Amino acid sequence: MTDTVPAPGRSRSGPSIADVAQLAGVSSQTVSRVSTGADNVRPATRERVLAAMEQLGYSPNHAARALRYGSFGTIGVIAHRLARTGESRTVEAVVEAARAEGYTVSLVDVQSPSSDDVTAAAARLSHQSIDGLVIIRAETATPASLAVPPRMPVVVSDSRFVGHHPAVAADQVTGTHLAVQHLLDLGHRTVHHLAGPADSAPAEIRVDTWREHLVGSARVVPAVVRGDWSARSGYEQGRLLAADPDVTAVFCANDEMAAGLVRALYEQGRRVPDDISVVGFDDIPLTEFLWPPLTTVQQDFHLIGSRLVDLLLRQIRDRETLTDSRIVVPTRLVVRASTAAPRA
Amino acid sequence: MTDTVPAPGRSRSGPSIADVAQLAGVSSQTVSRVSTGADNVRPATRERVLAAMEQLGYSPNHAARALRYGSFGTIGVIAHRLARTGESRTVEAVVEAARAEGYTVSLVDVQSPSSDDVTAAAARLSHQSIDGLVIIRAETATPASLAVPPRMPVVVSDSRFVGHHPAVAADQVTGTHLAVQHLLDLGHRTVHHLAGPADSAPAEIRVDTWREHLVGSARVVPAVVRGDWSARSGYEQGRLLAADPDVTAVFCANDEMAAGLVRALYEQGRRVPDDISVVGFDDIPLTEFLWPPLTTVQQDFHLIGSRLVDLLLRQIRDRETLTDSRIVVPTRLVVRASTAAPRA
DNA sequence: CCGCCGGATGTTGACGTCAACATCGACCGG
DNA sequence: CCGGTCGATGTTGACGTCAACATCCGGCGG
Numbered sequence: 029m030t031d032t033v034p035a036p037g038r039s040r041s042g043p044s045i046a047d048v049a050q051l052a053g054v055s056s057q058t059v060s061r062v063s064t065g066a067d068n069v070r071p072a073t074r075e076r077v078l079a080a081m082e083q084l085g086y087s088p089n090h091a092a093r094a095l096r097y098g099s100f101g102t103i104g105v106i107a108h109r110l111a112r113t114g115e116s117r118t119v120e121a122v123v124e125a126a127r128a129e130g131y132t133v134s135l136v137d138v139q140s141p142s143s144d145d146v147t148a149a150a151a152r153l154s155h156q157s158i159d160g161l162v163i164i165r166a167e168t169a170t171p172a173s174l175a176v177p178p179r180m181p182v183v184v185s186d187s188r189f190v191g192h193h194p195a196v197a198a199d200q201v202t203g204t205h206l207a208v209q210h211l212l213d214l215g216h217r218t219v220h221h222l223a224g225p226a227d228s229a230p231a232e233i234r235v236d237t238w239r240e241h242l243v244g245s246a247r248v249v250p251a252v253v254r255g256d257w258s259a260r261s262g263y264e265q266g267r268l269l270a271a272d273p274d275v276t277a278v279f280c281a282n283d284e285m286a287a288g289l290v291r292a293l294y295e296q297g298r299r300v301p302d303d304i305s306v307v308g309f310d311d312i313p314l315t316e317f318l319w320p321p322l323t324t325v326q327q328d329f330h331l332i333g334s335r336l337v338d339l340l341l342r343q344i345r346d347r348e349t350l351t352d353s354r355i356v357v358p359t360r361l362v363v364r365a366s367t368a369a370p371r372a
Numbered sequence: 373m374t375d376t377v378p379a380p381g382r383s384r385s386g387p388s389i390a391d392v393a394q395l396a397g398v399s400s401q402t403v404s405r406v407s408t409g410a411d412n413v414r415p416a417t418r419e420r421v422l423a424a425m426e427q428l429g430y431s432p433n434h435a436a437r438a439l440r441y442g443s444f445g446t447i448g449v450i451a452h453r454l455a456r457t458g459e460s461r462t463v464e465a466v467v468e469a470a471r472a473e474g475y476t477v478s479l480v481d482v483q484s485p486s487s488d489d490v491t492a493a494a495a496r497l498s499h500q501s502i503d504g505l506v507i508i509r510a511e512t513a514t515p516a517s518l519a520v521p522p523r524m525p526v527v528v529s530d531s532r533f534v535g536h537h538p539a540v541a542a543d544q545v546t547g548t549h550l551a552v553q554h555l556l557d558l559g560h561r562t563v564h565h566l567a568g569p570a571d572s573a574p575a576e577i578r579v580d581t582w583r584e585h586l587v588g589s590a591r592v593v594p595a596v597v598r599g600d601w602s603a604r605s606g607y608e609q610g611r612l613l614a615a616d617p618d619v620t621a622v623f624c625a626n627d628e629m630a631a632g633l634v635r636a637l638y639e640q641g642r643r644v645p646d647d648i649s650v651v652g653f654d655d656i657p658l659t660e661f662l663w664p665p666l667t668t669v670q671q672d673f674h675l676i677g678s679r680l681v682d683l684l685l686r687q688i689r690d691r692e693t694l695t696d697s698r699i700v701v702p703t704r705l706v707v708r709a710s711t712a713a714p715r716a
Numbered sequence: 717c718c719g720c721c722g723g724a725t726g727t728t729g730a731c732g733t734c735a736a737c738a739t740c741g742a743c744c745g746g
Numbered sequence: 747c748c749g750g751t752c753g754a755t756g757t758t759g760a761c762g763t764c765a766a767c768a769t770c771c772g773g774c775g776g
Contacts, residue, residue: 042523044762055726060764070724090501091444092762094435095731100501102478110467116460123454123481132497134446135479137467153476157434157444179386259661284658291661314628317603317635319663388732399756404734414754436732439761720775727768738757744750 043084052080063088094157102132103340104153106146107164110137112257113284113312114329118164118185121333129341134158150180160340163193165230181343183336186229194343194350196335196357200230203325203359204237207279207307210323210361214305215369216277218247222265222289224281225256234281234309250274255281259288266292269304276304276370283308283315283324290318290366301368311362321364331357387428396424407432438501446476447684448497450490451508454481456601457628457656458673462508462529465677473685478502494524504684507537509574525687527680530573538687538694540679540701544574547669547703548581551623551651554667554705558649559713560621562591566609566633568625569600578625578653594618599625603632610636613648620648620714627652627659627668634662634710645712655706665708675701 045063049056054073061069062077069077080086094100103126107115123133136153138145150161160181182193211219221238224231235252242249253269255261262285269275270293280286286308290300298304300320308315308324315322335355342348389407393400398417405413406421413421424430438444447470451459467477480497482489494505504525526537555563565582568575579596586593597613599605606629613619614637624630630652634644642648644664652659655670679699686692 058725068724087495089762091435091438095439096763100435110464111461117455120454120481123479127480133479135467135477136471137464151431259658263661287658288661291663294663314603314631314658317607317632319635319638402755412754433732440733
């Protein structure tokens with residue numbers, strides 16, 4: 029519970045309400061009334077106060093207001109690797125939606141997705157400096173182990189937290205089914221899978237759904253190939269997959285890895301989609317301009333972000349308790365040129 | 373100066389220091405001592421207080437501390453289009469560096485890069501809820517017009533603010549010279565430029581430097597072609613450029629546009645680099661895995677982010693006044709396979 | 717002409733924390 | 747055995763704001 033505080037920033041705080049009051053020749057309460065927009069102030073007085081504010085460059089002290097109101101007008105966001113496509117787009121949407129509702133966003137980027145790190149980040153953020161918490165993709169954290177302060181509204185973008193915290197998640201299951209079925213429909217006997225890291229929940233959902241779909245369709249289930257979301261890892265695994273003549277279709281857990289994979293396949297003389305079909309996941313903006321344009325599963329990160337804020341604000345403002353609510357954001361398959369019927 | 377505050381979040385604030393004090397049978401000051409890590413508390417007492425904290429789930433009220441200390445331990449970040457590569461990586465680095473120094477980050481994403489929007493965002497953030505402000509790429513904002521509260525430490529990632537605010541910027545000038553010279557060295561008679569939007573300062577710097585370099589080398593200066601940073605715009609402009617037989621080398625203001633451009637060139641039957649050489653800017657992670665791997669100018673966004681925090685904290689902590697300080701972060705040319713000598 | 721009423725403005729206290737100062741008690745040296 | 751001293755703990759007030767209540771004033775009805 030001990031805690032350090034940055035160097036006491038003494039005295040950089042600007043003029044206070046009292047300074048304005050003195051200059052305007054009114055009481056501080058009148059200044060307060062003007063600054064909160066109360067209507068029972070005589071126009072002439074209001075003018076005088078506004079002029080004084082202007083002259084002094086006054087702006088209300090947020091800390092004092094927060095103390096008084098018990099609310100910061102701020103929501104905390106915990107993300108893992110912020111610069112990654114899905115994360116940054118989700119965060120962008122959260123920031124936008126939050127602003128539209130009059131809230132600012134405090135951001136923490138945890139180094140590792142472990143429960144401990146997330147919990148520590150939550151604690152750091154929480155000390156009442158935020159009104160609620162958005163946790164974006166709490167990878168390995170298992171539902172029970174995620175400790176957030178009591179009474180802190182939380183929303184998680186991870187469907188596994190259903191029953192523990194309200195959640196918003198893309199419909200990865202349907203997206204994966206669509207991708208695999210698309211490849212089977214084209215005539216491929218089975219589909220290989222280039223997965224994300226095993227400590228990622230979305231990666232695991234995609235693996236499980238892919239396997240399930242193949243089993244349900246009575247197809248051979250090839251060994252899972254693992255990448256780490258990066259294009260480089262896709263490239264490396266692609267070099268290996270290229271050597272396997274049985275591979276005719278690969279479903280990749282994200283577009284970056286798919287791009288690396290495609291590149292490796294070409295270098296090994298395997299054409300896409302002539303020799304091997306490739307499907308990605310996410311539909312990042314570049315996907316359409318890769319060669320060949322990538323067939324992929326589109327996720328609406330923007331919608332996820334705004335739904336997260338919706339759900340969080342319902343808890344914050346309306347005191348709703350939503351532990352088991354869950355919003356699923358649809359995904360869809362975007363067919364481009366990286367998939368085709370197998371050769372023979 | 374009037375201002376609204378989100379619904380008075382009454383009573384969600386947890387137990388206070390007084391509750392802990394009562395439970396532990398000590399005064400609130402002793403609790404305060406324990407929570408700030410003062411050493412003059414008897415171990416047995418400390419234990420009792422910690423136990424009470426644990427039992428009540430106490431955590432210090434950040435608003436009260438902020439009020440007391442006059443500091444929030446928070447820095448504000450204003451970014452324009454957060455999901456864009458450079459922005460998200462810079463923000464990630466800022467968040468990371470800030471955390472290492474014990475600060476959290478409050479994020480605002482402005483819709484338009486206009487001065488007004490940035491100024492409004494600064495005002496929103498500033499109400500003393502932050503100790504300093506990082507403005508990432510204040511596109512059209514001209515130096516004089518950027519109004520931030522008096523005494524608010526500010527740092528800008530835009531070299532044009534030198535003399536107004538401390539700035540950290542990538543060395544775009546050198547990067548551009550390197551790119552253009554590389555193409556000239558390969559034997560191209562001149563270099564076309566696919567620029568970013570005219571309201572972007574970095575885009576304009578690249579345009580100016582490109583033009584200057586061509587003039588200095590006594591080359592023909594082709595008309596500038598404009599995109600909007602997106603791959604799609606690169607694709608669209610690429611279709612036009614492909615029709616011009618004089619085009620043998622294109623310097624693109626970012627990698628996304630370069631990717632779209634390359635795709636369009638291929639579709640029109642122009643090979644890269646055989647028929648046309650292409651250079652990008654940024655070195656985003658996918659660049660290396662495009663086909664062909666893109667020659668590009670690398671910017672170290674991570675370094676920019678941490679330098680921004682350095683510079684800001686020097687102002688916040690040490691009360692330094694740094695209006696005219698400027699840090700230039702080097703860029704370098706990464707030569708891959710998208711550039712070659714012209715055909716004839 | 718007096719008292720009442722309502723709108724404008726002022727005064728007080730509380731939000732939670734912590735620094736400064738006050739107090740209390742035990743132990744030590746003379 | 748007593749005064750002194752120092753470490754542990756308690757008390758007070760202030761940070762800036764705003765709600766609740768108090769006050770003051772002019773105008774209007776009786």
